[in-house]
Amino acid sequence: MSIADTSNPRMNAHALLQARYGAEAVPPVGRLNEMLHGLFAHRTVRAYLPDALPQGTLGTLVAAAQSAASSSNLQLWSVIAVEDPGRKSRLAQVTGGQVHIEQAPLLLVWLADLSRADRMAAARSCTMEGSHYLESFVVAAIDAALAAQNAVVAAESMGLGTCYIGALRNDPERVAAELGLPPRAMAVFGMCVGREDPSHPTEIKPRLPQTVVCFRERYVPQREMEQVAEYDKTVAAFSREQGMGDVSWSDRVFARLGSYKGLYGRERMRAAMKALGFELR
Amino acid sequence: MSIADTSNPRMNAHALLQARYGAEAVPPVGRLNEMLHGLFAHRTVRAYLPDALPQGTLGTLVAAAQSAASSSNLQLWSVIAVEDPGRKSRLAQVTGGQVHIEQAPLLLVWLADLSRADRMAAARSCTMEGSHYLESFVVAAIDAALAAQNAVVAAESMGLGTCYIGALRNDPERVAAELGLPPRAMAVFGMCVGREDPSHPTEIKPRLPQTVVCFRERYVPQREMEQVAEYDKTVAAFSREQGMGDVSWSDRVFARLGSYKGLYGRERMRAAMKALGFELR
Numbered sequence: 227m228s229i230a231d232t233s234n235p236r237m238n239a240h241a242l243l244q245a246r247y248g249a250e251a252v253p254p255v256g257r258l259n260e261m262l263h264g265l266f267a268h269r270t271v272r273a274y275l276p277d278a279l280p281q282g283t284l285g286t287l288v289a290a291a292q293s294a295a296s297s298s299n300l301q302l303w304s305v306i307a308v309e310d311p312g313r314k315s316r317l318a319q320v321t322g323g324q325v326h327i328e329q330a331p332l333l334l335v336w337l338a339d340l341s342r343a344d345r346m347a348a349a350r351s352c353t354m355e356g357s358h359y360l361e362s363f364v365v366a367a368i369d370a371a372l373a374a375q376n377a378v379v380a381a382e383s384m385g386l387g388t389c390y391i392g393a394l395r396n397d398p399e400r401v402a403a404e405l406g407l408p409p410r411a412m413a414v415f416g417m418c419v420g421r422e423d424p425s426h427p428t429e430i431k432p433r434l435p436q437t438v439v440c441f442r443e444r445y446v447p448q449r450e451m452e453q454v455a456e457y458d459k460t461v462a463a464f465s466r467e468q469g470m471g472d473v474s475w476s477d478r479v480f481a482r483l484g485s486y487k488g489l490y491g492r493e494r495m496r497a498a499m500k501a502l503g504f505e506l507r
Numbered sequence: 508m509s510i511a512d513t514s515n516p517r518m519n520a521h522a523l524l525q526a527r528y529g530a531e532a533v534p535p536v537g538r539l540n541e542m543l544h545g546l547f548a549h550r551t552v553r554a555y556l557p558d559a560l561p562q563g564t565l566g567t568l569v570a571a572a573q574s575a576a577s578s579s580n581l582q583l584w585s586v587i588a589v590e591d592p593g594r595k596s597r598l599a600q601v602t603g604g605q606v607h608i609e610q611a612p613l614l615l616v617w618l619a620d621l622s623r624a625d626r627m628a629a630a631r632s633c634t635m636e637g638s639h640y641l642e643s644f645v646v647a648a649i650d651a652a653l654a655a656q657n658a659v660v661a662a663e664s665m666g667l668g669t670c671y672i673g674a675l676r677n678d679p680e681r682v683a684a685e686l687g688l689p690p691r692a693m694a695v696f697g698m699c700v701g702r703e704d705p706s707h708p709t710e711i712k713p714r715l716p717q718t719v720v721c722f723r724e725r726y727v728p729q730r731e732m733e734q735v736a737e738y739d740k741t742v743a744a745f746s747r748e749q750g751m752g753d754v755s756w757s758d759r760v761f762a763r764l765g766s767y768k769g770l771y772g773r774e775r776m777r778a779a780m781k782a783l784g785f786e787l788r
Contacts, residue, residue: 243570246570246573246574247570253566253569253570254562254563254566255563255566255567255570256561256562256563256564256566256567256665257561257563257665258567259664259665260541260542260664261541261542261545261660261661261663261664262567262571262661262664262665264542265571265574265657265660265661266570266571266574267574268574268575268576270576280537280538281535281537282535282536282537282538283537284721285534285535285536285537285717286536286537286539286543288534288717288720288721289524289527289528289534289536289547289717290543290546290547292527292714292715292717292720293527293546293547293548293549293714294549294656294659295549295551295659295671296714297671297673298673298759298763299712299714299742299756299759300760300763300764301714301715301720303720304720304721304722304726305720305721305722306721306722306723306724306725306726307721307722307723307724308724309723309724310724313724337726342719342728342731343760343764345728345731345732346732346735346757346760346761347761347765349732350757350761352761352765353765354760354761354764354765355764355765355766355767356763356764356765356766356767356768356769356770356774357764359767359770359773359774359776359777360776360777360780360787361676361770361773361774361776362764362770364648364676364695364776365673367645367648367649367652368648368649368651368652368695368696369652370649371648371649371650371652371653371656372652372653372655372656372659372671374653375575375652375653375656375657376546376656376660378575378576379542379546379657379660380542380543380546383540383541383542383543384537384538384540384543390576390578390653392578392579392646395642395645405724405725405726406725406726406727407726408726411726414645414649415649431580433573433574433577433580433582434573434582436566436569436570436573438623439569439573439582439584439585439586440565440569440585440586440587440588441585441586441587441588442587442588442590443587443588443589443590443591443594443686444587444686444687445585445587445618445686445687445688445689445692446687447623447626450623450626451626451627451630454627461580475580476627476631478579478580479581479624479627479635480627480628480631480633480635482579482581482637483581483624483635483636483637483638483643484628484633484634484635484636484637485636485637486636486637486640487637488637489637489640489642489643492640492642493637493640493642493788495640495641495642495645496640496641496787496788499641506641506777506787507774507777
């Protein structure tokens with residue numbers, strides 16, 4: 227599919243939506259623009275060239291990240307830019323050996339970070355009682371995600387590819403030790419950034435129909451399991467094309483969530499977070 | 508500041524970064540483009556015109572949202588589009604009366620949604636053991652945030668304004684009842700979407716310097732509290748200009764997190780989530 231190269235953005239965006247939803251389930255959309263085209267064109271990149279990033283890339287990505295909304299402007303996240311090959315390699319071990327972490331010139335590690343608030347409290351000789359509740363960790367994780375997604379959009383606009391690395395949560399304590407994190411800072415995910423290796427291109431991943439994930443006024447699923455069964459076939463066909471085996475979406479969801487074993491250590495997350503100083507009251 | 512209207516994107520983006528960081532702390536960035544300009548120009552909008560949204564807006568926003576990455580493609584989020592004035596008004600009550608929820612023609616409520624996996628499990632007469640761990644809720648909340656942020660970028664590209672509504676978490680059970688949520692679906696935040704009322708414009712919010720939130724290789728803050736003290740002055744001046752009182756950033760952080768009372772009911776979130784069926788093992 228050479229959908230990324232045509233010159234008519236309107237047509238092009240429609241092709242992107244077809245790739246996302248299938249020809250029969252393209253949702254009604256209004257007038258499209260370059261920005262929407264960029265969003266619709268997202269693909270996760272798992273094969274990178276070793277090329278250095280353009281000057282100013284990190285500053286640009288962080289500026290985009292900080293431009294995202296922040297709950298009550300608390301700014302409870304931080305980011306660590308890892309370029310050292312040895313450190314990337316050690317972090318890749320935490321993820322079960324995702325080689326793209328070593329390939330990509332830059333690994334951004336996004337932190338839910340309550341430690342800055344602690345240092346502010348220490349400077350005033352008081353405490354941040356509210357930050358010890360589950361709510362505050364959730365705010366920090368969500369704000370880190372909003373920031374990171376802006377960085378993804380920014381990177382793609384610069385011709386770079388990205389890949390989120392949730393598997394850093396397989397062992398939060400080891401990641402914290404590697405990055406020298408203070409108590410109450412935790413890596414919620416990583417993100418590879420680099421130039422896609424054109425010899426290993428990836429395609430747009432099909433998603434569930436909008437009618438499965440979006441409701442009006444109240445949560446009333448309609449024909450949900452029939453639509454999931456259709457999507458199962460779509461994903462199986464896509465997987466086959468990508469050389470990843472003939473596995474349906476439902477089978478993938480079960481492999482991941484059917485047993486705690488599919489969490490690859492993340493079933494320990496609550497204990498790991500406690501060890502890192504998160505009470506989650 | 509009429510920074511949104513000049514015709515030279517390069518100059519314009521620089522002005523946006525000055526508004527974000529102050530003239531002295533503009534980070535080094537590379538070549539800018541329209542997409543980056545759009546990201547840097549983000550402002551939260553809290554005053555809306557009653558105008559109907561353009562045809563296809565919801566489909567476009569959800570297509571952008573579904574174009575964001577999803578952990579293992581699990582798609583553990585859903586969204587409810589609320590346009591009914593009575594329902595918006597009742598949801599606004601949960602937030603302590605944020606009138607912009609009633610003003611905006613559309614309120615999107617973003618859900619961390621493990622219930623679809625439950626229905627898939629029921630159809631196979633088995634369980635989703637892994638989904639009962641804290642990890643799975645964190646995945647769902649983060650993926651909802653990635654999706655929502657793409658919707659924000661999309662909305663702004665269409666000339667619309669947005670405002671995240673974290674205060675829906677003040678009372679998750681009441682929100683769940685209002686929206687008819689099944690067990691194990693929870694509203695993680697709302698989002699107003701509409702046309703900004705030009706008689707109540709908002710400005711770009713200044714953020715912490717990049718040197719406070721971004722580290723290289725390891726977490727080593729430098730001159731952190733001095734930089735926070737400078738930023739405190741910036742925020743106080745900005746607040747004064749916006750008619751929101753002469754309050755520093757640190758004071759705002761303490762007001763929110765210094766005591767559990769600043770959480771406005773969200774200190775109950777763990778109990779509320781348990782009532783909604785989230786074990787968070």
